[in-house]
Amino acid sequence: MKSKLLLIGSLAGIGAIGAMTLMAGSINEKEAERVALNQTPVVAEVDKNKSEEWERYYPRQYSSWKKTKESSDIEDLIEKKPQLAILWAGYGFAKDYNSPRGHYYAVQDNVNTLRTGAPIDDKSGPMPTACWTCKSPDVPRLMERDGENEYFTGKWSRYGSEVVNSVGCADCHDSETAELAISRPYVDRALLAAGLPTFKDSTHQEKRSLVCAQCHSEYYFKKTRYVGKDGIEKTANVVTFPWAEGLTAENMEKYYDDINFKDWTHKISKAPMIKAQHPGYEIASTGIHAQKGVACADCHMPYTQEGAVKYSDHQIQNPLNTMDRSCMPCHRESEEKLKGIVKQKFDRKEFLMEIAMDNLAKAHLETGKAMELGATDDELEAIRTGIRHAQWRWDYSIASHGSFFHAPEETLKLLASANEIAQQSRLKLVRVLAKYDAINFSAPDFSTKENAQKLAGVPLQKLIDAKMEFKATLEKAWYKEAVQKGNLNMESREGVDEESSYFKK
């Protein structure tokens, strides 16, 4: 209780200094607010996963949080960049991959993506429970209820009626004090492994980024043996950040190589691949803003003045929509000029990214051709290792979407490195193809989503049909059950399921 009051009090104080003037009316307003907050009970443990339960105490944060719903556009990135289907052949991402939208949609987009398949019960489907991990405050609730290892065991569908509230208050805040908090134990483990201070020992400014790092980071599923409460030995897929060697792409590549880790074997080239997830926190850390101490929240959750009250805008979105509050407190250039600079950075990234994707896609297809003609694993080993490293660096540099702005030099460096390694692999491939009389081989056309997915062996229509069946049956049952169990208020799903890459209502 006390620390919550202190927190609100100090924020009101900062607001007052910022405004430099204090009118009598606003003092009274503040006083009234203090009194109201004084009577505020903590958000009940059973309800903390439901963000609407926080509304009555924090109406401004709640209503701005809810506006993440406004960022609803879906962009089918495989349609836009068909090479992606080749690069991810044999892996879920070749089926369906869209640009990110507001936090409001995190759970629904996870349910809708063709990657999570069409389970028919709590034991079927392609994905493990770990796929829910960065979508919902229900996840820490389940980790507490079932134990962390148990949470990370079994199929994704197992928690369909449990993980139903999208990224919300309890993901980033302690429900008793409202202070910033991390709700996933693997973050502290990763910080410790990297030799960094844990969340508790970090500065306040660093915490304003670390709450985002819970989800906007690189991770893999670490197979972990444990004995369950029922006495049976099981294997958990525990979300783990590969930070023990350091937080750069090269450090993590070494980490994965040293433990011989692969996410999948590429369907066309048989290369042992690593999928970069979304190392947004790590790559942003190398950029000028982070190095000058600017936190994620400074740009994505700018302070907003409402009457005398100052609060953090919880409508996390593209900060170019809020430049007056996100950028202008620090920059003197005009908004137009800054926007132009950002656009230039985007175009430079696109240029190198296109070349990298083209080289990588061709390297996979040329390797596939060499195999067809009889090339041996020995002949292809160095080539496959090259493809693994080149694709990791390409993926790492762009997977978090904002990196071209957060850390332009690092992004371009990684893309240059991806291109260099992919080119070296293709030079080696020329020799192998020559040996098998195919020096004139040129990769088949992958310039449309249809062609690329065909080459990647993705049965798109079949996947969509199964998914629609799942949506009409099991998914509906999940929400019904969730309401019965008290996990979900149906109103919080309003307008959440209007669109995906394969349907529009």
Ligand code: HEC
């Ligand atoms: C993705 C993380 C995240 C989520 C989700 C989130 N917050 Fe916050 N919240 C923050 C950050 C970062 C701050 C800034 C804290 C600071 O600097 O002390 C903040 C600040 C606050 C504050 C302090 C006053 C202020 O506005 O700066 C309150 C109260 C608060 N949030 C309530 C909520 C409520 C209620 C929800 C759910 C409707 C919510 N938050 C969801 C990250 C989050």
Ligand code: HEC
């Ligand atoms: C509990 C996990 C989680 C946390 C914590 C989290 N995010 Fe996210 N974030 C996501 C997911 C998942 C998506 C993609 C949602 C979708 O596409 O449906 C996303 C999307 C975004 C987007 C894209 C929004 C848009 O409108 O396109 C931005 C920007 C973003 N997050 C920034 C942040 C920042 C800044 C923080 C910390 C203050 C943060 N996130 C904390 C999981 C999280």
Ligand code: HEC
């Ligand atoms: C200096 C301001 C600034 C800081 C600090 C910052 N961002 Fe961003 N971020 C941006 C801008 C601007 C964009 C949008 C670029 C574009 O696509 O036009 C962006 C884009 C993003 C996106 C992609 C959104 C999308 O829809 O494509 C995510 C996710 C994101 N940021 C998360 C983070 C996280 C996590 C942090 C902290 C580790 C962070 N940002 C720090 C300014 C910032």
Ligand code: HEC
């Ligand atoms: C808290 C202060 C702060 C905020 C907020 C901030 N910046 Fe910056 N920005 C800096 C600092 C510091 C630098 C480093 C250059 C310097 O020291 O002058 C910088 C550098 C830049 C650069 C040049 C660096 C490069 O990578 O080429 C651009 C472009 C930029 N900022 C755009 C933005 C945009 C767009 C936003 C809002 C989305 C924003 N900044 C928000 C402080 C800030």
